[in-house]
Amino acid sequence: MPRVSEIENDGGDPTLAATFTKEREIFGDLLNPTKVLAHCPPILRAAKLLGQSIEQSGQLPKSLPPLIYLRVASINGCPF
Numbered sequence: 001m002p003r004v005s006e007i008e009n010d011g012g013d014p015t016l017a018a019t020f021t022k023e024r025e026i027f028g029d030l031l032n033p034t035k036v037l038a039h040c041p042p043i044l045r046a047a048k049l050l051g052q053s054i055e056q057s058g059q060l061p062k063s064l065p066p067l068i069y070l071r072v073a074s075i076n077g078c079p080f
Contacts, residue, residue, distance in 0.1 A: 006035035015041040019048060 008030060010016035016038055023030050037044035055065050073079075 004036050004039070006032065007038035008035060010038075013041050015045050019044060 007016075008020075010020050019034065019038075020030060023034055033047075034044065037047055054060070
């Protein structure tokens with residue numbers, strides 16, 4: 001059982017609605033960090049932008065971030 005409740009309904013918040021829609025299109029559902037960060041939409045938006053900026057910075061080879069995500073999921077025992 002999670003210590004922090006997970007939010008799966010955008011409640012009419014435009015930031016959450018956009019993020020939830022995009023994530024459901026890409027992954028089929030919401031990722032757990034998104035559900036937790038949804039308690040504070042500005043922080044969720046900032047976290048998503050940080051991730052995007054790292055990927056788009058050109059500092060990492062395009063093939064590396066997906067491998068990092070897979071490795072971190074594997075270490076944490078996540079089926080991602």
